[in-house]
Amino acid sequence: xxxxxxxxxxxxxxxxxxxxxxxxxxALATPNLLxxxxxxxxxxAISSMRAINSAQSAYASTCAQSGYAVTIDDLAKAPAxxxxxxxxxxxxxxxxxxxxxxxxxxxxxxxSVVTVSANTCNLAANSAVSSYFAEAHPTAPGxxxxxxxxxxxxxxxxxxxxxxxxxxxxVASATQPVQ
Numbered sequence: 001x002x003x004x005x006x007x008x009x010x011x012x013x014x015x016x017x018x019x020x021x022x023x024x025x026x027a028l029a030t031p032n033l034l035x036x037x038x039x040x041x042x043x044x045a046i047s048s049m050r051a052i053n054s055a056q057s058a059y060a061s062t063c064a065q066s067g068y069a070v071t072i073d074d075l076a077k078a079p080a081x082x083x084x085x086x087x088x089x090x091x092x093x094x095x096x097x098x099x100x101x102x103x104x105x106x107x108x109x110x111x112s113v114v115t116v117s118a119n120t121c122n123l124a125a126n127s128a129v130s131s132y133f134a135e136a137h138p139t140a141p142g143x144x145x146x147x148x149x150x151x152x153x154x155x156x157x158x159x160x161x162x163x164x165x166x167x168x169x170x171v172a173s174a175t176q177p178v179q
Contacts, residue, residue: 041145044099045136046157046178048091052105052134053155055087060128063121067114067128068153072096072105074124086122100144101136108133108152109168135166150174 010018055075056068062079063086069075071094075087090096094104108131115128133152138145141163150166151157158174160166166174 038145041100041138042147042149045101045103045138045145045149048098048101048103048136049134049149049151049157051087051091052103053151053157056132056153057155059086064124064128065115065119067120067130068107068132069105069124070107070126070129070132072103074120074122074126075105077122077124079121080123097139098136100139102139103134103136105132105134106168107131109172133166133168133171135171137165138163149178 052072052075059069059075060066069086072087072091073093076085076089076092078085085092090098091103094106096103107129111129111131113127114130117124117127120128131153133150135148135150137148146161146163148160148163148166149157150160150171152168152171157178158166158171159176159178160170160174161176164170
């Protein structure tokens with residue numbers, strides 16, 4: 001009988017070297033990937049604040065006689081005769097989780113009623129008010145995001161580097177805009 005020698009393939013040492021190189025590359029890439037995810041989540045939160053400002057502007061000028069919506073739910077309702085809401089469906093309710101951030105909208109601290117709910121063009125659940133504030137804070141600070149963001153009727157987006165949740169008072173007194 002003839003013996004067949006098959007020397008094709010890799011030795012165990014060669015395979016271990018390749019696995020070791022892949023492990024080193026993965027260890028080097030992981031922190032950069034985690035940082036990229038944090039930056040993407042923060043960018044999404046900033047975009048949510050911009051979307052709320054735009055929706056509030058449209059709502060005030062077309063629907064609420066210069067008043068602002070009190071909740072995201074009010075912006076998610078389309079005006080009579082239209083099927084298009086003021087804000088996109090991914091931001092359809094208060095306390096919505098979007099890309100690791102909780103997004104909220106509420107009346108401003110010194111807000112007064114401008115238009116009662118029955119007189120808004122979309123029959124909103126809440127009356128339109130003279131001021132609002134919106135905020136987005138990370139669900140797990142340091143993991144899903146580092147900074148928190150807030151805005152109000154001035155349409156400037158502010159940040160808190162510590163990730164604390166914005167309130168109507170802290171947005172009104174904020175001095176550190178997003179750059």
